[in-house]
Amino acid sequence: MTVDILSSIKGAKPSESVNQLFDVIRNAHPTNNNAANNVNINAVSVSDLREDVVVKSGKIEREIIKENFPNEKDGYLVVSKVIED
Amino acid sequence: MNSQIKEIHQQLVSKQITCTALVQEKLDLLKQNTHNTVNSLLEDSALEAAAKVDAKIANGEEIGLLEGIPFGIKDVYMVQGTYTTASSDLLKKYKSAYTATAIQKLLDAGAIPLVKENCDSFGHGSSSENTIFGAVKNALDETLVSGGSSGGSAVNVAKDYTVFSIGGDTGGSIRQPAGYNNIYGLKPTYGRISRYGIMAYASSTDCVGPLAKSIEDIRIVLNVMSGKDGKDQTTYASDEILENAITSVEGVKTVGYFKNFIESEAIDPIVKADFLAAIEKIKAKGIEVKELDFFKSDTLVSTYYTLAMAETASNLSRLDGTNYGNRIEDKNLKETYAVTRSENFSEETKRRVVGGNQVLSQGFSDAIYLKGLALRDQISENFEKDFEEVDIILSPVTPAAPPVIGDSLKDPLAMYLSDEYTVGFSLGQLPTLTVPQGTVTGLQITAAKRNEEQVLKFANFLKDTL
Numbered sequence: 033m034t035v036d037i038l039s040s041i042k043g044a045k046p047s048e049s050v051n052q053l054f055d056v057i058r059n060a061h062p063t064n065n066n067a068a069n070n071v072n073i074n075a076v077s078v079s080d081l082r083e084d085v086v087v088k089s090g091k092i093e094r095e096i097i098k099e100n101f102p103n104e105k106d107g108y109l110v111v112s113k114v115i116e117d
Numbered sequence: 118m119n120s121q122i123k124e125i126h127q128q129l130v131s132k133q134i135t136c137t138a139l140v141q142e143k144l145d146l147l148k149q150n151t152h153n154t155v156n157s158l159l160e161d162s163a164l165e166a167a168a169k170v171d172a173k174i175a176n177g178e179e180i181g182l183l184e185g186i187p188f189g190i191k192d193v194y195m196v197q198g199t200y201t202t203a204s205s206d207l208l209k210k211y212k213s214a215y216t217a218t219a220i221q222k223l224l225d226a227g228a229i230p231l232v233k234e235n236c237d238s239f240g241h242g243s244s245s246e247n248t249i250f251g252a253v254k255n256a257l258d259e260t261l262v263s264g265g266s267s268g269g270s271a272v273n274v275a276k277d278y279t280v281f282s283i284g285g286d287t288g289g290s291i292r293q294p295a296g297y298n299n300i301y302g303l304k305p306t307y308g309r310i311s312r313y314g315i316m317a318y319a320s321s322t323d324c325v326g327p328l329a330k331s332i333e334d335i336r337i338v339l340n341v342m343s344g345k346d347g348k349d350q351t352t353y354a355s356d357e358i359l360e361n362a363i364t365s366v367e368g369v370k371t372v373g374y375f376k377n378f379i380e381s382e383a384i385d386p387i388v389k390a391d392f393l394a395a396i397e398k399i400k401a402k403g404i405e406v407k408e409l410d411f412f413k414s415d416t417l418v419s420t421y422y423t424l425a426m427a428e429t430a431s432n433l434s435r436l437d438g439t440n441y442g443n444r445i446e447d448k449n450l451k452e453t454y455a456v457t458r459s460e461n462f463s464e465e466t467k468r469r470v471v472g473g474n475q476v477l478s479q480g481f482s483d484a485i486y487l488k489g490l491a492l493r494d495q496i497s498e499n500f501e502k503d504f505e506e507v508d509i510i511l512s513p514v515t516p517a518a519p520p521v522i523g524d525s526l527k528d529p530l531a532m533y534l535s536d537e538y539t540v541g542f543s544l545g546q547l548p549t550l551t552v553p554q555g556t557v558t559g560l561q562i563t564a565a566k567r568n569e570e571q572v573l574k575f576a577n578f579l580k581d582t583l
Binding site: 041042045060062081094102113 | 197198211212213214215307308321347350351415416418419420422423426430434437438439440441442443444446449450451453454455456458459462467468469470471472474475476478481484485488489491492494495528529530533546
């Protein structure tokens with residue numbers, strides 16, 4: 033799949049400047065080619081997971097979400113198109 | 118210790134000034150300013166909050182240290198009911214439905230937000246020129262860039278339009294504009310401050326942090342914003358940093374610097390000479406200084422941008438005009454997505470999204486993205502070894518003085534490479550502070566993970582030494 037399709041950006045092409053950065057990585061020789069991510073461990077431990085609870089959004093929050101919706105007709109939020117495929 | 122926050126607090130408590138007059142004065146300065154720092158002003162809510170603080174003082178009630186202190190917020194943070202544009206066309210009419218945890222903590226402490234601040238769109242840039250609100254002009258020279266991406270925040274602090282501002286730092290976006298405008302700017306350890314409610318750029322290095330004119334103000338604001346947050350499970354609990362813990366340099370015995378940073382072809386000879394002069398002054402105070410080996414600058418920059426682009430491509434995929442944003446209808450759903458994104462993203466944002474999808478795609482993923490992850494591991498391991506030998510790593514913030522407005526946009530590669538001194542510490546997730554001393558764009562002080570106290574301690578030492 034081409035990058036314009038992958039990115040949902042019409043006519044997008046890889047940039048020469050960005051490709052030069054990627055070439056540096058392509059030519060690099062990490063001592064360990066498999067990222068084990070054993071240094072930056074940011075994942076939460078399973079014993080410390082937050083409670084799985086449903087939090088109802090507040091009235092103002094719901095109103096703003098509706099206000100942000102791009103299209104509204106007769107009190108309904110209008111989606112752009114139906115997914116065809 | 119010198120602190121704008123404490124000074125204003127004292128003036129409020131002793132009734133030398135009213136909070137309303139203070140807030141009004143700052144709002145007027147922001148309105149009149151010609152540096153393009155403002156995306157939207159929060160005038161009504163700020164004046165309302167100020168009146169409440171004045172009423173409390175008039176009633177003889179005690180107020181907290183941050184109560185009534187005016188501050189600014191980079192326009193990538195959710196603050197319920199305010200426009201949160203990320204300086205982009207796509208979100209120019211988007212309103213936050215909720216408030217970011219870090220900002221909520223400041224609001225709970227009584228600080229008063231005045232302004233959503235101009236920045237590079239979605240944090241994509243190092244000059245605050247990639248914005249629909251006009252390039253942010255440097256606080257010291259309007260012909261120069263402010264730095265980025267938190268350029269509006271840095272200029273507002275430097276010009277005293279805000280007492281402090283909250284920026285976001287993914288690869289240097291707090292530290293570099295702080296350096297370009299001669300103020301303090303802290304990127305804390307990744308996870309010290311919750312990222313809940315900041316618009317995600319690269320989630321594995323995104324950090325929330327303060328910009329201010331004094332070390333003490335950085336300490337105060339950092340303490341308020343820090344802490345574990347169930348809404349961001351990468352956060353960790355941290356202890357408050359006490360004022361008297363950072364007044365003496367005791368505990369800092371050895372300082373290191375990366376030899377290759379100083380021997381880089383890109384470094385301006387004046388920056389190099391000033392940096393080495395600073396090193397000599399530190400040595401003269403009896404602190405041992407060690408030269409350290411580090412990765413080449415192009416490897417650091419390329420590793421950072423490979424990972425950041427991959428993450429931003431994923432994070433920004435949600436921006437398609439379905440539930441919010443400036444939707445542009447077309448013949449079918451896919452075309453609607455594509456036209457909406459093509460018309461509303463800036464060239465720099467498109468470049469990064471496309472680059473990210475490139476490295477994540479089949480054939481590229483092994484050769485580039487996974488290799489980038491392996492390099493980041495090595496960079497982090499290198500830092501771990503360094504901090505067994507030294508207490509602090511000192512480096513310049515940028516290789517040269519700020520460029521003239523317009524130059525960075527012409528040459529994206531040069532802009533990426535100008536981040537060579539900041540991105541490594543982001544990949545290492547280390548606490549790093551820019552201080553306005555040592556070189557024309559300041560110095561960066563870095564310590565081991567979770568050791569912000571050491572960073573602030575050394576900053577105090579440098580303030581008295583350089």
